[in-house]
Amino acid sequence: MRHELPFPIHNDCGICNYFKKIWEDGWLDEYSDNHFLIKAIENRLTAFIGFTQMLNNDPNLHRLIKKHGVIDNNSFNLNFCMNLSGCLAHLQTIFGNDHMERFIKDQLSAGKQQYDEDTFFEAISEISVLRFYAIRSKWKQALYEPPVQISKSLKNPEARFVGELSLNGNVEEIVINIEVKCPKFPSIEHQESKIAIPTVLLSNEGRKQIPRFCEENEIIYMSPRVMKLKDFLNSAATKFSIPKDNEFNLLYINWSFCDFPSNSFLEAWSLLTNTINGILTHPNAARNIGVSSEVFERITAVIVYTEALEGLMFLDFRMYGNLMDVSKDFECGFWTINCAMRKKLVNLIYYIK
16 A cells, blocks of 8 residues: 555655655555656656646746756656645645545545546646635635535535625625636647637537638637536536625636647637627527526636646646736636626735735
């Protein structure tokens, strides 16, 4: 069993104390040897799903990337383990030992011996977003997977945070409910080829003409992932109830690991917000593709982002720049569905940054 082996990281100054503890307690025993985390702990991680995109997204502020796109694997592995260890240790103080043990054993393990790296990145996305909120304020209450009674079904978002927000001299109680989605994308074998993905909803005629044009011009055509977005929105709506005053239901979508290095964010963002027939800007267009009306009643805002290599290494959502002005940062977009809540939501985002 893995816990019988010495913890591989030389733990000077306790930089990975939490990982050392859960390693010795057997929480990682059922993880596959091919698991991203196990390979990072053992310093043998060199490649993974979405590497090319995250490499192209990266500003390389910390000189992680060397010449010709080669990365310093030793530095990446150690820093990733150190930061994830600290993240999980902090989240355990917020949500409790039992929740964190279940999360690490059942979700972060990503299928255990039937390891699926996409599932691992779903769990990492959740950690990154929840830690962003957990670390920014002294919350009155923080609940992991709080139950939400909707009709006869009992579903839950990832987490709920209850605290206070000072606005114009008034202190008001706020409730933040968070749902995180991270799609699985097929492996792309044509990274160097010309690829076209429409970023507006297509008519029936458009679905015929654009693929034909691409074929005639030796361009690889890929249909926009409209149904993924529809499913994410509808699923999130089932996790939320209609928000009360000062309650914010936030849906985060990590649109990383797909086809366009450095630009993939624009696919999801444009499909959701374009002025012609964006899913969030045109409720009638949304309804035509099967988006539930409850999406517009229950979700306060949608945040779409893509991951960079350093973002993954540091697991710090604050690295995504100015969330409220996507004209300055096209790696993260923030769209308020409930316009009446926008002013408070703007203050909320800046308050916790």
